[in-house]
Amino acid sequence: MLVFFRSKHEVITRNYDFTGTGFSPLPSKPSISDNQKFHWSVALVKDLAAVFASIFLSAIGYGILMVLIAFKLEANVKDEILMSISTVAQIGAGVIFSRFLPSLGQKAGMINSIYIGSILSAICSLLLYWYFGYAVWLFTIYIIGTSFFICGVTRNTLMIDLAPQHMRSMIISLGVMLVAIGNSLGPVILGVLKTEETFSSFAFAASCYLASMLPLARLKKIESNVREEKKISIWRYIKNSPKIMFAGFAVSYAMSSASAFSIIYGIKIGMPNNEASLLLSVLLFGTILYIPIGYLSDILNRRMMMIFSTILSLICLYGLYVNDDIQKIYTLLFLMFGCLAGIKLPAIVLINEKYKPTQRLAVNSAFSRVSLTGNICGLLTTGIIMKNLGASGLWISIMIILLLFLLFCCFNYSQKFIRKELTLADFSIFNKHQNEQLSEA
Structure with missing residues (x-):
């Protein structure tokens, strides 16, 4: 079986023999050893910058949307238990969808998976402006929780895939920092815009999710395409x-x-x-x-x-x-x-x-x-x-x-x-x- 994966800024193909217990590498083209001296390239820096930009833009959208969701719940749902259920539904969506994410990545590809999740996030952000009742609200929150999970996990995987092995922890740290900064900037931007709970605020959050797709366009040609049958x-x-x-x-x-x-x-x-x-x-x-x-x-x-x-x-x-x-x-x-x-x-x-x-x-x-x-x-x-x-x-x-x-x-x-x-x-x-x-x- 032929498996494609990213290594040292190139797409490497390697044959894997599917045995009863897993994957064992078969001799193929010489692989790049992790012990070899690593050299940064302009292309790799641009690739990492693209992922970081996508993470940051999405984090800003999330920071804005979480404030708006809190406002909507406070205005329309007075019961604290129902508010808690809304939070659990968003988190639980990721727990439920996690078993299907590898299949989505296999069929659509990692970049397309992020695109799908980002578009869903943008659509749901707009829909949350209107409150059609708690059941519809909960369904929308569940869908947006699923989209957050798709984008978050896939972006992190892509970031780790790009990261040089000896700097993997630092790259992950930078990603976490950008998420925190973006989340904290969201409410600040909302305050500067002074749009409060108007449709413009929800539209701005949606635009952040859509904008987060743009930097990843350069990775379309080099993304990891994993084709693995074993569940x-x-x-x-x-x-x-x-x-x-x-x-x-x-x-x-x-x-x-x-x-x-x-x-x-x-x-x-x-x-x-x-x-x-x-x-x-x-x-x-x-x-x-x-x-x-x-x-x-x-x-x-x-x-x-x-x-x-x-x-x-x-x-x-x-x-x-x-x-x-x-x-x-x-x-x-x-x-x-x-x-x-x-x-x-x-x-x-x-x-x-x-x-x-x-x-x-x-x-x-x-x-x-x-x-x-x-x-x-x-x-x-x-x-x-x-x-x-x-x-x-x-x-x-x-x-x-x-x-x-x-x-x-x-x-x-x-x-x-x-x-x-x-x-x-x-x-x-x-x-x-x-x-x-x-x-x-």
């Missing part, structure tokens, strides 16, 4: 990479909980509304830590970095639990975001390095599905815990999931060590850049 269950990915998948689940659980309930936490402990609202801003401002963490992730042992970052996160959370000083709470929130990034960023790099390029879209889809499930579980579980334990339940909830992740890692490594699948060298501080690709992904 891999998400449970197989979880079985092969339990710690990585658990990391995605735990961090998403923690981040969704902190993002959704940090302001409520501030109000419950007696902070003025303006100071409580800053809690979310401080938390998200921690995105700037992605750059140094990305640099460290390219140098240090990523698995050990995940464990160490989990321990630091637990220390920050304990500080938040026992502290009532506002300045210390701000500082600890900022640091906690950085520590959580130190868990998830290595996990993203590891999951993409562990599987063959032909499986990247599928495995990123599976990883996102697990992460989105973590988002939903975090929102529901933390809400219940806070209702019973009060404001501090926010930190208790996050501590529980991170502690479970840490215990699971320790148990998993101890089992492997007993079976002599690991040696002390595997616990080295520095990244040895080992090729860990599985023959079966």
Whole structure:
């Protein structure tokens, strides 16, 4: 079977023998070794810039639309439970569609998949201006959640595919930074335009999604076209990479909980509304830590970095639990975001390095599905815990999931060590850049 994938800025074709257990490479043209010295090219820089531009424009549209959705819900849906269901529907759409995304990428291609998702996002953005009833609203939110998932996962896969191996963490960090900046600029742009909830605001968000398609036109000729017949269950990915998948689940659980309930936490402990609202801003401002963490992730042992970052996160959370000083709470929130990034960023790099390029879209889809499930579980579980334990339940909830992740890692490594699948060298501080690709992904 012939598989096409992108490597070192060229489209390489390689024959794969489809056996009972997976894909094994057959001798073909000499491949470019990852150990060879890498040289930047103008074309590669332009390709990465195109992906970054697409990510940034889409993030601006998302930032605008999330504000408009909140306004619409507040004006038309008074029930808080129905508002929560709307949020869960948007997230759940990605969980449900994740199993179909690899098929879409296979049939339509990665760039066309992004085009389809962007057009759907634009159409739904316009439709959200009119409120035809909660059922229609929920359906539209579900469709736009699906489109967000298609674009987000496929863009990330394309970005990782383009990234040089030795700089993969830094490239991902830049992508995350652009998403955060774009999301934060959305409300600012909305305020500058002063269009508020008019149709023009929804149209501007839609135009951002359509504009995000334009930079990707240059990648049409060189995109990865993966033709792979074998269907891999998400449970197989979880079985092969339990710690990585658990990391995605735990961090998403923690981040969704902190993002959704940090302001409520501030109000419950007696902070003025303006100071409580800053809690979310401080938390998200921690995105700037992605750059140094990305640099460290390219140098240090990523698995050990995940464990160490989990321990630091637990220390920050304990500080938040026992502290009532506002300045210390701000500082600890900022640091906690950085520590959580130190868990998830290595996990993203590891999951993409562990599987063959032909499986990247599928495995990123599976990883996102697990992460989105973590988002939903975090929102529901933390809400219940806070209702019973009060404001501090926010930190208790996050501590529980991170502690479970840490215990699971320790148990998993101890089992492997007993079976002599690991040696002390595997616990080295520095990244040895080992090729860990599985023959079966």
